Amino acid sequence: MELAVELEGLRKTFTVTRGKGLSRTRTEVVAVDGVSFTVPSGQSVALIGPNGAGKSTTIKMLTGILNPTSGEARVLGLVPWKQRSRLAYHLGAVFGQRSQLWYHLPPGDTFDLLARIYELDRADYARRRDMLIERFGLGAFLNTQVRKLSLGQRMRAEIAASLLHKPSVLFLDEPTIGLDVVARQELRDLIRQWNREEGLTVFLTSHDAGDIESVARRVIVVNHGRVVLDDKVSTVRRRYLGSKVLSVKFHERPATVELAGVSVVKTSDYALKLEVDTRIAPIELVINKVLEAGAVADITIEDPPLEEIIAHIYAAGAAGSAAEEVRTA
Amino acid sequence: MRFWQKYPAVGLASARSNLAYLGEVTSRVIFLGIILYIFLRLWKVTFTQAAAQQLGGFTLEQMLWYLAVTESIMLSAPRVAQLVDEDVRTGALSVQLIRPMSYPLYRLWTTLGERLVRFLVNSAVAAAVVCLLVGPIKWSLPGLLIFVLSLPLAFALDFLGNFLVGLGAFWLEDTTGLLLIYSRVTMIMGGMLIPLELLPDAIRTAFQTLPFASMVYGPAKLFVHPDVPTLLDILARQSVAVLVFALVIAAVYRLAMRRVFANGG
Numbered sequence: 001m002e003l004a005v006e007l008e009g010l011r012k013t014f015t016v017t018r019g020k021g022l023s024r025t026r027t028e029v030v031a032v033d034g035v036s037f038t039v040p041s042g043q044s045v046a047l048i049g050p051n052g053a054g055k056s057t058t059i060k061m062l063t064g065i066l067n068p069t070s071g072e073a074r075v076l077g078l079v080p081w082k083q084r085s086r087l088a089y090h091l092g093a094v095f096g097q098r099s100q101l102w103y104h105l106p107p108g109d110t111f112d113l114l115a116r117i118y119e120l121d122r123a124d125y126a127r128r129r130d131m132l133i134e135r136f137g138l139g140a141f142l143n144t145q146v147r148k149l150s151l152g153q154r155m156r157a158e159i160a161a162s163l164l165h166k167p168s169v170l171f172l173d174e175p176t177i178g179l180d181v182v183a184r185q186e187l188r189d190l191i192r193q194w195n196r197e198e199g200l201t202v203f204l205t206s207h208d209a210g211d212i213e214s215v216a217r218r219v220i221v222v223n224h225g226r227v228v229l230d231d232k233v234s235t236v237r238r239r240y241l242g243s244k245v246l247s248v249k250f251h252e253r254p255a256t257v258e259l260a261g262v263s264v265v266k267t268s269d270y271a272l273k274l275e276v277d278t279r280i281a282p283i284e285l286v287i288n289k290v291l292e293a294g295a296v297a298d299i300t301i302e303d304p305p306l307e308e309i310i311a312h313i314y315a316a317g318a319a320g321s322a323a324e325e326v327r328t329a
Numbered sequence: 330m331r332f333w334q335k336y337p338a339v340g341l342a343s344a345r346s347n348l349a350y351l352g353e354v355t356s357r358v359i360f361l362g363i364i365l366y367i368f369l370r371l372w373k374v375t376f377t378q379a380a381a382q383q384l385g386g387f388t389l390e391q392m393l394w395y396l397a398v399t400e401s402i403m404l405s406a407p408r409v410a411q412l413v414d415e416d417v418r419t420g421a422l423s424v425q426l427i428r429p430m431s432y433p434l435y436r437l438w439t440t441l442g443e444r445l446v447r448f449l450v451n452s453a454v455a456a457a458v459v460c461l462l463v464g465p466i467k468w469s470l471p472g473l474l475i476f477v478l479s480l481p482l483a484f485a486l487d488f489l490g491n492f493l494v495g496l497g498a499f500w501l502e503d504t505t506g507l508l509l510i511y512s513r514v515t516m517i518m519g520g521m522l523i524p525l526e527l528l529p530d531a532i533r534t535a536f537q538t539l540p541f542a543s544m545v546y547g548p549a550k551l552f553v554h555p556d557v558p559t560l561l562d563i564l565a566r567q568s569v570a571v572l573v574f575a576l577v578i579a580a581v582y583r584l585a586m587r588r589v590f591a592n593g594g
Contacts, residue, residue: 065426066589088429098424102342104349109342116338117430145349171427 004169004201005039005062010071012057031057033225034071044195044202046216050314054225055205059171063091076168089118092167094158096174101146107157108142111164118165132160136190152183163194169201176211188214209310221313229313237303244283245302246274254294262286335430336438343442357404358454365458368396385526390463391553397455398549399521405447407440409488410508413495433492433582440488472555479548479560482567487544489574499585520546540570
């Protein structure tokens with residue numbers, strides 16, 4: 001399998017100066033602490049973690065902006081910090097909070113400029129631009145100044161701009177931040193389509209669980225500069241949850257459902273919402289118990305939101321680090 | 330070839346983008362008008378007191394036209410140092426570094442594009458104001474060409490000075506102080522208010538040797554007294570200064586890139 005990204009023991013430390021004058025002290029802060037993983041071409045990966053976990057530093061080393069303190073990395077076979085200019089032709093990036101579009105010019109003008117910057121062949125560029133305009137629905141506002149666009153329109157144009165030069169790896173940093181629900185879903189769908197159709201490797205960093213679920217197939221959780229989890233999004237759900245949410249509607253007032261590993265989240269006259277720890281109470285057993293409790297009108301079984309899983313992983317990571325610090329002390 | 334086409338394209342986009350700021354010019358028009366009127370009054374008194382037709386080789390009319398050019402140059406300076414400072418501090422620099430182009434060259438061309446628009450507007454307004462105050466200056470097409478030829482390197486040189494100040498953000502908490510010193514030095518040693526001919530010989534020689542005179546005084550002098558030998562002298566001074574500044578920036582930029590921090594996002 002061809003690898004788009006390879007990291008081996010990547011480490012980055014910064015020296016932070018505190019205090020003033022003679023009382024000034026210098027402390028070494030570890031931002032990334034020996035991170036290793038590989039990403040096959042065409043995979044979509046979410047790199048997540050709390051603020052200050054080392055995600056952004058990792059991405060900046062992968063794009064060649066930062067030199068690591070030690071360790072190795074290759075992106076598309078190139079060493080990013082040594083071959084940044086060459087690599088840049090094959091990378092795309094969207095930073096949700098930083099625009100690459102010229103604020104006072106229409107998106108079409110920025111597209112023309114990007115074609116020059118990436119040294120695209122004029123005919124190839126025209127074909128690619130027309131295709132992106134159609135697929136991203138940019139036609140209606142292509143000639144409107146960016147400052148007059150809605151955030152949703154702007155972000156669609158941002159992503160189209162980052163795909164103009166047909167990058168092999170796309171870095172998305174909080175791409176849906178500030179967008180409404182509809183615009184957010186539209187954008188996720190577009191990214192997912194592109195990942196499938198062009199075999200684009202997508203590297204997503206986001207605090208939005210919806211982005212991760214919709215766009216990524218794999219999730220890498222970073223905390224305190226280390227990888228604390230690396231697995232498929234679906235597996236993470238199963239493994240870290242071990243729980244399901246059952247929402248049941250009854251035709252009549254139900255009897256009480258009492259079972260080890262089952263807790264009532266919400267209750268009303270004809271409805272029940274239960275959280276089930278499937279490691280203690282198998283789901284079939286719970287369903288049988290529910291059916292015994294009364295005549296069921298409707299039943300839905302859901303996984304808890306990904307936010308909860310992420311919070312759980314972060315909490316576990318923090319507890320692990322605290323325990324390690326105690327042991328070290 | 331395509332590699333070098335990207336930078337003029339950046340300059341063009343910058344110029345077009347800055348046309349959106351034309352409304353801002355209104356305030357500058359008023360400022361320019363007031364400044365030129367005040368200097369007209371001051372120089373009128375000076376010429377009367379000195380009972381001279383010319384001072385340092387400039388008539389009153391030429392003095393006003395000299396000022397129109399120096400003010401147009403100075404007031405057209407984009408906020409290069411502040412932009413570089415912001416890019417470094419906010420981490421916006423990473424958006425630029427991820428593209429296949431040089432950040433200093435990107436900033437140079439955005440600056441040239443912006444400056445072109447600002448300078449054209451400023452000089453049109455200044456020319457109109459001075460025409461109203463003292464009448465038109467005697468001009469010729471070759472003379473105008475000589476003046477125009479002195480501008481690109483003057484603007485590039487000013488960019489380099491400002492960019493160097495902006496790079497200070499990699500080491501300093503705040504570059505405002507440095508910028509203030511740089512702009513005041515450019516005004517005084519560059520001959521913005523007084524042509525260098527009116528200064529004592531020792532000071533004039535020192536100021537002429539420094540690069541600031543090639544940014545402001547040189548082009549303005551050529552506008553009033555266009556001649557080829559002076560143009561060649563100014564171009565030579567500008568070229569040497571550009572080379573020295575570029576080398577210093579290359580060294581400082583190299584050091585600065587090692588200090589890029591991963592600030593947020």
